[in-house]
Amino acid sequence: MPVSSDLSPQQRQAITELLRRVIPPAVDELGHRFAKAGHELALVGGPVRDALLSRPGKDVDLTTDAHPDKILELVDGWADAIWTIGIEFGTVGLRKGDLQLEITTYRSESYDPKSRKPEVTYGTSLRDDLGRRDFAVNAMAARLPGPEFVDPFGGLADLRDKRLRTPGRPEDSFSDDPLRMLRAARFASQLGFTVAPEVVAAMRDMAGRIDIVSAERIRDELSKLVCGRYPRAGLALLVETGLAEYVLPELPKLRLEIDEHHRHKDVYDHSLIVLEQAIAQEEDGPDLVLRLAALLHDIGKPKTRSFEPGGRVTFHHHEVVGAKMTKSRLMALRYPKDVVADVSRLVELHLRFHGYGTGEWTDAAVRRYVRDGGHLLGRLHKLTRADCTTRNKRKAERLRRTYDDLERRIARLAEEEELAKIRPELDGNAIQRVLGIPPGPLVGKAYRFLLDLRLDRGPIGEEAATEALLSWARAQGLEPPA
Incomplete structure (x- = not known):
C-alpha cells in the first residue's frame, strides 16, 4: 500500500x-x-x-x-x-x-x-x-x-x-449514507474546517435524501454539531444547503423579511449570536441544554409576528408559542424527556426578566422567578444575559447592571431564607390535620395557597400559617374542626 x-x-x-x-x-x-x-x-x-x-x-x-x-x-x-x-x-x-x-x-x-x-x-x-x-x-x-x-x-x-472533501465523488458518498451530509456540517463545527465547494453543491442537491435516515441518528449528529467549537459554521451550512429544512426547519424560518417600513432585528442572526454568547458563559464544557435553548429561544417569532401602525413589529407571547414548538421538534428528534422538558422550559422563561424593569419587582416576585427557574436557574441566568445583542453600548450596560441587581437580590434572599428550599410552614399531613380533610385535590389547593403566602410574606411561622389556612378554608366554605 x-x-x-x-x-x-x-x-x-x-x-x-x-x-x-x-x-x-x-x-x-x-x-x-x-x-x-x-x-x-x-x-x-x-x-x-x-x-x-x-x-x-x-x-x-x-x-x-x-x-x-x-x-x-x-x-x-x-x-x-x-x-x-x-x-x-x-x-x-x-x-x-x-x-x-x-x-x-x-x-x-x-x-x-x-x-x-x-x-x-x-x-x-x-x-x-x-x-x-x-x-x-x-x-x-x-x-x-x-x-x-x-x-x-x-x-x-x-x-x-483544514478542508473537508470526500474520497470520491460526493454524490456517491452521500448516496451510500445520506447522514454524511449532516456529518459534514458537524465536522465544520467541531474542527473549524471549510467544506469543499463540490461537497456543498452535492449537499444542496441531495438534501432531501436525509429523510431516509432515522431521527435518532440525526439527533446524535445534530447534538455533536451544536456542542462543537464552531456551531455557527455548522448551522449556517445546514441552512445554506437546505438540510435544515429537513432536520430543523424552524431555524431557516427565522430569516424573516425586513423591509424599510418594518424594522426589527434579523431573528436568525440574532439567534446565532445568542448561541455564541451563551457558549461564552459555559464553565464546565459544552452544555447541550443551554445551547439548544439559546438556538431555539425565538422560534415562536415567525408565527407571532404582527405589524402595527407606525411600522412597529410585535411578537406577543412568542415565548409560549416557541416553548410548544421546541417541545414538538425535540420530541420528533427523539431527545430524552428531561432534555425536552428543560429546553422547552428555558424557552418559555427567557423573557421573564424583562418585567423586572429597573428593579420594581417585589421580593415575592423575585422568589417566584427563582421558584419558576428551579434547577434551571443557573442556565436561565446565562440565557437571559446572552439574549442581549443590542449594539447600543449604553443599553447593553444598563441591562447588564439590572440583571446583576436581580442576581444580588436572589443571593440575598437565598441567604436569608434558603430560597432554593422554599416550603410552606405546613406540609400536606399538617394541612389535613388542621382542616380535618382526607387526602385529595383540596389538600393540594391549600398547599399552593400556603406556598404563595410564603413567597409573598417570607417566613411567618407555623402559628401564623395555621391561622391563615383556617381563614382561607372558611372563605372556601369549609368548616374546620374546632
Missing part, C-alpha cells in the same frame, strides 16, 4: 513515530496476532485523524480483511470481553484491560432509496475500504503491526488545509 507521494522520508518517519506513540501496545499486539494468521489489521478513521491533529481521542477503530466469524476466532482467549451487537454490520466489539476496541471487516455499504438501514457487503482491500469512508481526513489508516501510514486520498493534505 503506497504512502502519500507528497511525503518526504523525514515527514513519513515523523508520522510513524507519532502514530507509534499513540497506538496502545495491546493494539499493536493484536496486529501481530492477525498477521500471524494471515490477515490484515489497521487503525483507521477518527483515531488516526485525531492523532495527526494532536487531539486526545478515546476511540480505537480497527478494520480487517477477516470476516466477523474469523475475528471472533482470533480474539478468543485474548480479549477480556467480546460483544457482537453490531456483527450483522461486520463489527465486533471487545475489551482488553481498560481498552475498548471495535473491529470491522472491510466493507462497502449503501442505502436503498426507501430503506433506513444500510446494505453491507464485505471487501478485501484496505484502499477500497478507505474509499467508501465519509471524508478524506477520515480515510487514513495505520497498518498494524508497525505502524505503516496509509493515505491514498490525500487526507493529510486536507488536514493541513
Whole structure:
C-alpha cells in the first residue's frame, strides 16, 4: 500500500513515530496476532485523524480483511470481553484491560432509496475500504503491526488545509449514507474546517435524501454539531444547503423579511449570536441544554409576528408559542424527556426578566422567578444575559447592571431564607390535620395557597400559617374542626 507521494522520508518517519506513540501496545499486539494468521489489521478513521491533529481521542477503530466469524476466532482467549451487537454490520466489539476496541471487516455499504438501514457487503482491500469512508481526513489508516501510514486520498493534505472533501465523488458518498451530509456540517463545527465547494453543491442537491435516515441518528449528529467549537459554521451550512429544512426547519424560518417600513432585528442572526454568547458563559464544557435553548429561544417569532401602525413589529407571547414548538421538534428528534422538558422550559422563561424593569419587582416576585427557574436557574441566568445583542453600548450596560441587581437580590434572599428550599410552614399531613380533610385535590389547593403566602410574606411561622389556612378554608366554605 503506497504512502502519500507528497511525503518526504523525514515527514513519513515523523508520522510513524507519532502514530507509534499513540497506538496502545495491546493494539499493536493484536496486529501481530492477525498477521500471524494471515490477515490484515489497521487503525483507521477518527483515531488516526485525531492523532495527526494532536487531539486526545478515546476511540480505537480497527478494520480487517477477516470476516466477523474469523475475528471472533482470533480474539478468543485474548480479549477480556467480546460483544457482537453490531456483527450483522461486520463489527465486533471487545475489551482488553481498560481498552475498548471495535473491529470491522472491510466493507462497502449503501442505502436503498426507501430503506433506513444500510446494505453491507464485505471487501478485501484496505484502499477500497478507505474509499467508501465519509471524508478524506477520515480515510487514513495505520497498518498494524508497525505502524505503516496509509493515505491514498490525500487526507493529510486536507488536514493541513483544514478542508473537508470526500474520497470520491460526493454524490456517491452521500448516496451510500445520506447522514454524511449532516456529518459534514458537524465536522465544520467541531474542527473549524471549510467544506469543499463540490461537497456543498452535492449537499444542496441531495438534501432531501436525509429523510431516509432515522431521527435518532440525526439527533446524535445534530447534538455533536451544536456542542462543537464552531456551531455557527455548522448551522449556517445546514441552512445554506437546505438540510435544515429537513432536520430543523424552524431555524431557516427565522430569516424573516425586513423591509424599510418594518424594522426589527434579523431573528436568525440574532439567534446565532445568542448561541455564541451563551457558549461564552459555559464553565464546565459544552452544555447541550443551554445551547439548544439559546438556538431555539425565538422560534415562536415567525408565527407571532404582527405589524402595527407606525411600522412597529410585535411578537406577543412568542415565548409560549416557541416553548410548544421546541417541545414538538425535540420530541420528533427523539431527545430524552428531561432534555425536552428543560429546553422547552428555558424557552418559555427567557423573557421573564424583562418585567423586572429597573428593579420594581417585589421580593415575592423575585422568589417566584427563582421558584419558576428551579434547577434551571443557573442556565436561565446565562440565557437571559446572552439574549442581549443590542449594539447600543449604553443599553447593553444598563441591562447588564439590572440583571446583576436581580442576581444580588436572589443571593440575598437565598441567604436569608434558603430560597432554593422554599416550603410552606405546613406540609400536606399538617394541612389535613388542621382542616380535618382526607387526602385529595383540596389538600393540594391549600398547599399552593400556603406556598404563595410564603413567597409573598417570607417566613411567618407555623402559628401564623395555621391561622391563615383556617381563614382561607372558611372563605372556601369549609368548616374546620374546632
